[in-house]
Amino acid sequence: MNSAPVTDAVTRQRRKEARPGELLAAALDLFVEKGFAGTRSEEVAQRAGVSKGTLFLYFPTKEELFKAVVRENISGRIGEGFEEVEKFPGSTAQLIPVLMQRWWDSFGSTKASGLTKLMMSEATNFPELASFYFTEVIEPNHRLIRAVIQRGIDRGEFRPVDLEYAVYSVLTPMIYLVTWKHSMGCCVTGDQQIDPERYLAVQADMVVHSLLKHAEPAQHTAPGPKLQHTVI
Amino acid sequence: MNSAPVTDAVTRQRRKEARPGELLAAALDLFVEKGFAGTRSEEVAQRAGVSKGTLFLYFPTKEELFKAVVRENISGRIGEGFEEVEKFPGSTAQLIPVLMQRWWDSFGSTKASGLTKLMMSEATNFPELASFYFTEVIEPNHRLIRAVIQRGIDRGEFRPVDLEYAVYSVLTPMIYLVTWKHSMGCCVTGDQQIDPERYLAVQADMVVHSLLKHAEPAQHTAPGPKLQHTVI
Amino acid sequence: MNSAPVTDAVTRQRRKEARPGELLAAALDLFVEKGFAGTRSEEVAQRAGVSKGTLFLYFPTKEELFKAVVRENISGRIGEGFEEVEKFPGSTAQLIPVLMQRWWDSFGSTKASGLTKLMMSEATNFPELASFYFTEVIEPNHRLIRAVIQRGIDRGEFRPVDLEYAVYSVLTPMIYLVTWKHSMGCCVTGDQQIDPERYLAVQADMVVHSLLKHAEPAQHTAPGPKLQHTVI
Amino acid sequence: MNSAPVTDAVTRQRRKEARPGELLAAALDLFVEKGFAGTRSEEVAQRAGVSKGTLFLYFPTKEELFKAVVRENISGRIGEGFEEVEKFPGSTAQLIPVLMQRWWDSFGSTKASGLTKLMMSEATNFPELASFYFTEVIEPNHRLIRAVIQRGIDRGEFRPVDLEYAVYSVLTPMIYLVTWKHSMGCCVTGDQQIDPERYLAVQADMVVHSLLKHAEPAQHTAPGPKLQHTVI
DNA sequence: AATGAATGAGTATTCATTCAT
């Protein structure tokens, strides 16, 4: 009973401060793996090595836990991109594939990319979180990509484009890749999988091509006749 | 008592034939609005104006109902795309923007496009649905876009590309648009919205540019130095 | 439309009269096979080749159907036993094994024996039916067996016994056999099964031995010391 | 607020340990009264004074609950029989009636005997339970009775018999008694009832007689002529 | 601060029964 109270106290204190972090880490894993509805509170507690009751001591509801996970794992890393872009000495056509590959290595290929898919899935259930995500993640990323494209234009590499919307040519392949990885990718086999390296190389090549200045061939102007729908 | 027996018979017959359609329409609404797990069977029945039991008379499980919804709204309509591509008389550079706009008009802008986002969200929870969707929807669409790009190459409009992966340059902007529309799009305001017409025009322009043959400028080859991560 | 109306009418009339019988036959099969709760009304109708609605036209509830099945299949055959016993020329020790084997051939081995088990299972849910069964089946059978044993006593073959309760020595092995056959017997394999021929021969031998007069050995009188329970 | 924390703690602990027992007692009552399918989980919980959720905290499914009830009331107590048989000092002819009476006192006359009838009723609907019951209850009981008869033979009291099937002469009267008690017995009146004491005394007398060695009279050999069926 | 026993609202599916035709 009264043996080693000091040690216990210290341990307890240390653990107490670590608790929310352990819980958030466990929750991140599980939310990414199983989605919001598919994650059971008890499992989060178990993985964090505490009891169910303790979880609710720190996060009053599962929804609050989810919000905390997203907030915890999203912010703070955006600034780095800007610095690196500014430091980059090569051409913008060189920069884009490097940027995309690096993004994959440091984010897309990690567990954290599960949050991207998660936000898409749960946005309508957590509108407040979606706004937060928009401000904290989407807008900065758009600014970053816009800066990159602007750099290409400023340097005379790229043709002028609708800057605001051109960013999607860079972003959507990346977003799709991580979304796929955490959804359909889990349910298909072998040759139906996407090879990230090849995928990103091709997408980078395509987007750079779409931006570069060149002597335009003349043909693609008139709208052309009727055509029916394609369905994704 | 015996008044209008014919009318009643007709009504009953008409309703019986209409039932599956009414149920599928109600199910589409609710699945898109609330997700697969979030949609209660009884609510589907109610919205279709029938009792719970009747729903299960036509669709033995909720999963089968979902599959039927996908079939009705997506798989069943993919063939049309192929026919139209074959009939199109213009250049492939003309074809692509037309194709994308038409896809938007007939699918992306409709409620049915919510299914695309839904599948992404629920894939891991319902792997069987995911496989079904992959086979019935994703593969055929890839084949269609591949055929379009191949057409451009065959006609000498487009440069040779990694056909398998180049399709994503066309598809990912479209998928992103409908995914956005049914997720973040619900949670942001005014000028943060995406204007579909402008978005698709820009993406079509970009992808066509990325495929067209032209005199290459020389600069984009060397990999270039370090760069840190960006977080989507 | 109006072709062969006579034939149709005749067919219909003939079928109409046959309906209840067809339904009762189908119901007997299914009740015996699956029990009362396990039998679905629709399946009864299907097996009888009619629609669900028709079943309820003849039997207002599933319970009434069950009662009708039992009543239909129980009565009327008991008298035969008495006549045969009276006609039998041999010793009563010969009569008993013959009686048991014959019972097996004409009842125990047939589908109808499922009713015996069914009555045991459902007696408490259908008390009125249980009383009927008691009067129509159990009591007559007791009288029959009592008559047989009395015959043996009257002829000096058998020792005097508590006639009322001695009948159970003959009856319980038979009842157990059909009960087993329609319950546990379905769920065990190979050498765990009961071989009816051998079973009945042994039981007949045992019961005859228990009834025959012989020079009694002296030992089995004192109650003997304590002993704990056995549990079936 | 902080009054009687010890008492509360003790109470809670005591209740926690008592829970499974309370639930099993409630379940036994209801299973016997209403059958397996007829017993609702919630009612079991209610009768035990807890909520539905608590029941599933201790027994993951209704089938597991049933198995636990059988274990608690039957399987767990079979060993006792063997010990007692070995300790018994008297003749086997003395042992058998004692054994049967004791079985009645400690099992047949109690609520638990309803499980015997229950298993017969539900076996085909729950084959897994049937297999469980066969292994846990029926086989051990057969072994016990075989051991008893073998004891009589070894001591020279009993004639040699088909040991495997002779056990039914002891068992079927016992099984019938409890089956009757929980089925037809509920539906008949006064003098139609079975008096267990007299019933068991007669059956014990009969079975002992059937096993004892004695000078055989000669008559019961030839098969004898025709005879028609009897219906149980 | 931590526990974990207890709770009870929530839901897909079945099936006897009804009734308009």
Next chain:
DNA sequence: AATGAATGAATACTCATTCAT
């Protein structure tokens, strides 16, 4: 008399949340 489409009551099991200790 016959149909079969429609109904809706009934039920095992899950899991976020509470709270006594």
